[in-house]
Amino acid sequence: xxxxxxxCPVRRIAPPVADLPDETLLAxxxxxxxxxxxxxxxxxxxxxxGVAMAVTADPGVAEDIAQQALERAWQHGRTYDPRRxxxxxxxxAIARNLAIDANRIRxxxxxxxxxxxxxVVAGDSPEARAVAGETASELIAALRELPPEQARAVxxxxxxGLTASEVAQNxxxxxxTAKTRIRTALHRLRAALVDAGADHG
Amino acid sequence: MxxxxxxxxxxLLPDVALGIADAGEWTAALAHAESCAPCREELRRLSDxxxxxxxxxxxxxxxxxxxxxxxxxxxxxxxxxxxxxxxAWRWAAAAGVAAAVAAGAVAWATTGGTAxxxxxxxxxxxxxxxxxxxxxVLVETARPHIITVHVQYGxxxxxxxxxxxxxxxxxxxxxxxxxxxxxxxxTTAVPAxxxxxxxxxxxxxxxxxxxxxxxxxx
Numbered sequence: 001x002x003x004x005x006x007x008c009p010v011r012r013i014a015p016p017v018a019d020l021p022d023e024t025l026l027a028x029x030x031x032x033x034x035x036x037x038x039x040x041x042x043x044x045x046x047x048x049x050g051v052a053m054a055v056t057a058d059p060g061v062a063e064d065i066a067q068q069a070l071e072r073a074w075q076h077g078r079t080y081d082p083r084r085x086x087x088x089x090x091x092x093a094i095a096r097n098l099a100i101d102a103n104r105i106r107x108x109x110x111x112x113x114x115x116x117x118x119x120v121v122a123g124d125s126p127e128a129r130a131v132a133g134e135t136a137s138e139l140i141a142a143l144r145e146l147p148p149e150q151a152r153a154v155x156x157x158x159x160x161g162l163t164a165s166e167v168a169q170n171x172x173x174x175x176x177t178a179k180t181r182i183r184t185a186l187h188r189l190r191a192a193l194v195d196a197g198a199d200h201g
Numbered sequence: 202m203x204x205x206x207x208x209x210x211x212x213l214l215p216d217v218a219l220g221i222a223d224a225g226e227w228t229a230a231l232a233h234a235e236s237c238a239p240c241r242e243e244l245r246r247l248s249d250x251x252x253x254x255x256x257x258x259x260x261x262x263x264x265x266x267x268x269x270x271x272x273x274x275x276x277x278x279x280x281x282x283x284x285x286x287x288x289a290w291r292w293a294a295a296a297g298v299a300a301a302v303a304a305g306a307v308a309w310a311t312t313g314g315t316a317x318x319x320x321x322x323x324x325x326x327x328x329x330x331x332x333x334x335x336x337x338v339l340v341e342t343a344r345p346h347i348i349t350v351h352v353q354y355g356x357x358x359x360x361x362x363x364x365x366x367x368x369x370x371x372x373x374x375x376x377x378x379x380x381x382x383x384x385x386x387x388t389t390a391v392p393a394x395x396x397x398x399x400x401x402x403x404x405x406x407x408x409x410x411x412x413x414x415x416x417x418x419x
Contacts, residue, residue, distance in 0.1 A: 049260075054259070055258075071274065092258060093255055100220070159257060186219065189254065
């Protein structure tokens with residue numbers, strides 16, 4: 001029998017787990033709560049695996065990295081500072097650093113820069129904004145405005161974790177040109193965030 | 202070290218923010234930003250932009266069963282206090298040293314010496330990008346020395362090389378070892394040389410991944 005009848009309304013005293021904010025799920029993960037841990041993994045597994053795939057382009061390695069990123073979140077969740085960014089951005093940084101470490105001792109990875117840019121730019125959606133925040137939307141808009149060669153360079157460095165010399169090799173351009181493209185592009189992205197009011201510094 | 206100018210530093214800040222500056226550039230830029238508020242603020246803003254960029258990697262659904270495995274690995278557990286977990290393998294390192302010293306003692310006993318050889322234990326933390334990723338314990342014995350290395354380097358699988366640099370700058374190859382899931386641990390002999398000064402880990406192409414300056418254990 002459903003007790004929630006008009007004569008006997010049941011007040012919801014807690015939202016469904018799926019509606020809980022990211023910070024609450026992270027706290028539940030660190031506290032060892034099985035239900036919140038499952039919700040945390042469900043919410044963020046595609047993010048950490050996606051970051052690892054973008055950097056390593058290897059499903060097996062990416063799976064290991066995603067698992068380890070979640071364990072790092074579990075281990076170090078109490079050090080998360082919401083003033084520095086969203087939980088998704090924090091987790092992405094953890095996964096990216098792990099993936100870059102993995103790439104350093106594997107053979108060099110060639111990334112399809114144009115494909116990566118296309119997938120990033122196509123990722124702007126209400127769902128994506130809900131996970132990554134409004135800044136993500138502003139950044140994607142700014143990426144669309146960059147000259148394609150600058151967008152490829154900064155995405156290879158900023159998402160793919162490639163050094164300037166690796167970007168140069170990946171793009172078949174001189175090192176100096178790669179450095180210029182990366183630096184100019186990051187300055188332009190930052191200026192675009194300031195113009196959009198998304199830089200709250 | 203001579204301080205770099207604002208102009209030089211500003212040029213490097215995007216690389217530092219993106220995490221792609223090399224060690225020298227990183228050190229120079231951060232040293233300048235430490236004492237220059239405008240450059241420090243510029244670095245903060247560029248870093249925020251770079252962090253936001255890194256988070257734009259498109260989500261990809263992992264293989265079936267990943268979530269269940271991850272939850273099984275994490276679920277219902279309180280994280281072990283970081284100190285205990287992070288240092289757990291140091292106890293293993295200590296155990297490795299004990300075994301190495303014992304092995305040395307056995308070797309000495311079987312060679313018929315009349316007094317145990319003088320031994321010093323040198324230790325050092327393996328530092329990579331400003332972070333500790335492992336420990337090195339080197340036991341000076343009658344040649345060869347014995348080195349024990351424990352490293353947790355990301356989640357990587359692959360080969361990693363170890364050399365010891367002696368006080369005279371001579372490079373003593375220790376060997377090539379395998380990391381599994383970023384974890385590696387080995388105990389082996391160090392070729393004869395001068396007083397060990399530094400242990401260095403590189404990838405197979407010679408890129409330095411981490412260094413440990415060796416000093417007498419307290």
